[in-house]
Amino acid sequence: MSKNFTLITSLFLVALFMGVHTVKAVGTEAGTIVSNTARVTYDVGGSTGLYKEDTVDTTVAEIIDVDVTVMDSPVSVDPGQQERIVTFKVTNLGNGTEAFKLTADTTLLGDEFDPAFLDLYIDSNGDGVFNPADDAEYTGAVGTPGADPELAPDAWVLIFSKSNIPSVDSGGNALVNGHTGDSNLLAEATTPGAVAATGTVLAGLGTGGVDVVVGNSGGDDLDTGEYVIQTIQIVIIKSAEVVNWPAALGAAPNPIPPVPGATVKYTVEVRVTGAGSAQNATVTDTIPAGMTYVAGSAMHQNVTVLTDDFDSPGTDGYDYHAATRKVTLLLGTVTAATANQFLTFKVTID
Numbered sequence: 044m045s046k047n048f049t050l051i052t053s054l055f056l057v058a059l060f061m062g063v064h065t066v067k068a069v070g071t072e073a074g075t076i077v078s079n080t081a082r083v084t085y086d087v088g089g090s091t092g093l094y095k096e097d098t099v100d101t102t103v104a105e106i107i108d109v110d111v112t113v114m115d116s117p118v119s120v121d122p123g124q125q126e127r128i129v130t131f132k133v134t135n136l137g138n139g140t141e142a143f144k145l146t147a148d149t150t151l152l153g154d155e156f157d158p159a160f161l162d163l164y165i166d167s168n169g170d171g172v173f174n175p176a177d178d179a180e181y182t183g184a185v186g187t188p189g190a191d192p193e194l195a196p197d198a199w200v201l202i203f204s205k206s207n208i209p210s211v212d213s214g215g216n217a218l219v220n221g222h223t224g225d226s227n228l229l230a231e232a233t234t235p236g237a238v239a240a241t242g243t244v245l246a247g248l249g250t251g252g253v254d255v256v257v258g259n260s261g262g263d264d265l266d267t268g269e270y271v272i273q274t275i276q277i278v279i280i281k282s283a284e285v286v287n288w289p290a291a292l293g294a295a296p297n298p299i300p301p302v303p304g305a306t307v308k309y310t311v312e313v314r315v316t317g318a319g320s321a322q323n324a325t326v327t328d329t330i331p332a333g334m335t336y337v338a339g340s341a342m343h344q345n346v347t348v349l350t351d352d353f354d355s356p357g358t359d360g361y362d363y364h365a366a367t368r369k370v371t372l373l374l375g376t377v378t379a380a381t382a383n384q385f386l387t388f389k390v391t392i393d
Contacts, residue, residue, distance in 0.1 A: 072196055073105030073139030074251035105139035105249030107237045108258030111230050111266045114201070119273035122218040123210040126161065128173050129268035131202045131228040135194035137258060139250040141237075142193040143230040145181055147204050151267070155222035157213065158206035158270055163228075165192060166201035173203040191233055204228055208270060220274045220319030227267040237262040275317040275379070277324065282310045286389070305392050306337065313384040315377045324374040326386055329367070333393050336363060340389035341370065344382075361386075 071077070082096040114130040135141055149158040163181035164173060167188060179188035181202070192200045204226055211217055231238050234255060236245050239262055245255040288295050289304035299305060311326055330336050341349040341361055349361035349372070360373035372386045 070138060071103045073103055073137075073249050074253050075103045077101045077103065102253055103138070104254045104256055106137045106256050106258045107139070107141055107232045107234060107262050108136035108260050109141070109143060109230050109232060109262070109264045110134045110136050110260065111228055111264040113228075113266045113268040116268040117223070117271040118268065120208045120270045121274065122208060122272060124208045126205050127158070127208055127270060129204045129206075129226050129270070130171075130173070131204065131266060131268065132199055133192065133194070133202055133228075133230045134199035135196060136260070138196050139255075140193060140195050142191040142233045144183060144191050144233055145202060146229040146231070147226065148229070149206055149224070149226045151225040151227065154225045154269075155212050155272075156209055156218055156224040158208055158224045158226050160226065161205045161207060164203040164205065165189065166203065169201075171201060173205075178203065202228060204268070206270070208272075218272045220272055222272040224270045225267050226270065227265050229263060229265040231263040234262075273317075275315065275319045275321050275377075277321060277377070278314045278316075279326070280312040280314070281328075282312075284308045284310070301392055303392050306389055307334070307392065308387060308389050311386040313374065313377075313386075315381050315383075316379050318379070320376050320378045322376050324377045326372040326374065326384075327369055328386075328388075329369045330390055334390040335393055336365075336368065336370070337389040337391060338363075340387075341372075342387045343372065344385050345387060363388075 078098055078100050080096050080098040082094050084092065084094040087093060112132045112134070114132050116129060118127060118129055120127050133143060133145070145163055147160050147163055149160040151157070164175065164178040165181055165188070167179045168177045182189035183191055194200060206226055208224070209218070212222070234245065234248055236243070236248070237255060237257055239257045241257055241259055241261055243257040247254060249255040284307070285299040285301050285305050286308045287306035288299050288302055292302070301307060309328070311328060313324070313326060315321070338351055339348070341351070341363065343349055343359065343361065347359065349359050351363040360375070361371065363370050370388055374384055
């Protein structure tokens with residue numbers, strides 16, 4: 044004898060009552076039939092090992108849940124720059140395969156300018172890098188590469204949102220350093236009625252005809268990326284020079300090869316161009332494994348000897364932390380008028 048019913052998994056109920064938003068996919072895949080058999084054994088007179096049993100088949104219902112996360116915000120841009128990308132990750136947190144409709148919006152409140160939205164693209168080859176030659180333009184058209192992305196449980200896809208950056212704000216004022224423009228992405232489950240209150244049950248609309256239960260996201264989710272005007276440009280250049288080698292090896296050749304025991308001098312240069320200013324500019328550099336920092340070797344602008352104090356940068360703005368093997372130099376506020384900044388320090392090759 045067999046009995047059949049649809050189970051709303053206990054994992055969903057736990058997530059619901061905990062108020063968890065970004066949970067992992069909720070376990071057993073929708074449509075899975077889980078069989079459980081109970082047996083009673085008994086003896087009658089001289090007959091032993093008699094039994095009766097009954098089986099219940101439980102068909103797991105589908106939970107629809109989705110998460111949208113911006114991956115690279117904020118994105119630095121110049122006024123008037125064209126075709127700038129914000130990247131989003133859309134993840135199916137449900138336990139059944141689901142397609143998601145995508146909508147972008149750049150006309151949001153609370154920012155200084157509205158990016159001019161152009162297109163959405165699907166990371167078709169999965170390399171995480173936007174390339175219009177490889178990535179399909181999203182159209183939502185069924186049966187095409189640009190269709191609503193259909194994701195298996197736990198699967199995710201990157202979506203590239205492309206916009207042009209205006210030269211002025213909505214009032215005609217020039218955009219300046221630090222002004223922001225927001226761009227969001229909304230993903231909605233395409234199962235009819237699935238964008239609804241958490242816990243809503245949709246009879247027979249799930250994978251294989253099972254019931255659907257709307258998960259914690261309400262069947263849709265969005266996240267917001269940010270473009271930020273950065274008219275000031277900062278470039279960092281690092282170089283290395285072997286400046287000494289072990290005396291036991293005799294006179295040093297020119298150039299000196301980087302053998303164990305040799306001393307390497309690292310130079311980090313910071314250049315600033317463009318308009319405006321950048322605050323709290325800080326240089327950090329972690330000493331790689333296989334090298335040992337030379338205490339007291341750091342210099343600023345090839346003139347000022349820096350101290351290796353730790354906890355916070357001292358009066359010279361520099362410290363070396365042995366536990367993390369990291370050097371830090373605080374430059375503070377910099378502008379195009381700031382002279383190129385040089386940090387040098389030495390290490391020995393172990």
